[in-house]
Structure formats: C-alpha cells, structure tokens
Amino acid sequence: QAYEYGHAYSDLNLKLTTGAYGASFFMLTGFHGFHVTLGSIMLLVIWFRVMAGHFTPENHFGFEGVAWYWHFVDVVWLGLFIFVYWLI
Known part of the structure; x- marks a missing residue:
C-alpha cells in the first residue's frame, strides 16, 4: 500500500486535494488497509x-468471530477493487 500511495502521489499526481477521486481513493484504500492490519493482529x-x-x-x-471479520474484509476488498480500479 505504501508503494501504491507513493506511485499515485509522485507519478500520477494523485493527492487528497485533487478532487473527489483522490479523496475517495486514499480514504477507501486507507480504511481497508487499517482493517487488514487489524484483521492480521486478530x-x-x-x-x-x-x-x-x-x-x-x-x-x-x-475463532469464528475472527473468521467472519476476515471474510467481511475480503468482500469489501472485492467491492473496492471493482469501484476504485475498474470503474474509474
């Protein structure tokens, strides 16, 4: 994620201030990254x-609770991938 953020910022000039896509991109992928980190700790x-x-x-x-949480993070990633990377 750090590599992707560096690439987006330096090569694509994508920032939080570049409009709705920039703000949405960093917010959505940042929240997802946070939840992946939390799930890994769990x-x-x-x-x-x-x-x-x-x-x-x-x-x-x-054990089941952590498995359910991890499946939720997986499903959210599928939606993020489609909406952030394919449709825009």
Whole structure:
C-alpha cells in the first residue's frame, strides 16, 4: 500500500486535494488497509490462543468471530477493487 500511495502521489499526481477521486481513493484504500492490519493482529492473537488450547469443538466462538471479520474484509476488498480500479 505504501508503494501504491507513493506511485499515485509522485507519478500520477494523485493527492487528497485533487478532487473527489483522490479523496475517495486514499480514504477507501486507507480504511481497508487499517482493517487488514487489524484483521492480521486478530489472526495472530487467535493463532496464539489455538496453540494455547483455548478452543474446543464446542467452544470456539473467538475463532469464528475472527473468521467472519476476515471474510467481511475480503468482500469489501472485492467491492473496492471493482469501484476504485475498474470503474474509474
């Protein structure tokens, strides 16, 4: 994402002040990047909990919750990819 932002800023002259697309691009991809980072931290915590034996076949809601969150981030990425990169 840092590479993409650098490329957009220096080569394409895309900034927050270049209009609706610039503001939308940085806002949408920034929020998505934040959620990917948060999801990665959640997966790391769940991995440690799995290694510690905190889950059973009957009691594993924390694992399911993180899986649902990660699927939400995936689906949002599909929408962002279509609207930010294909349609504009």
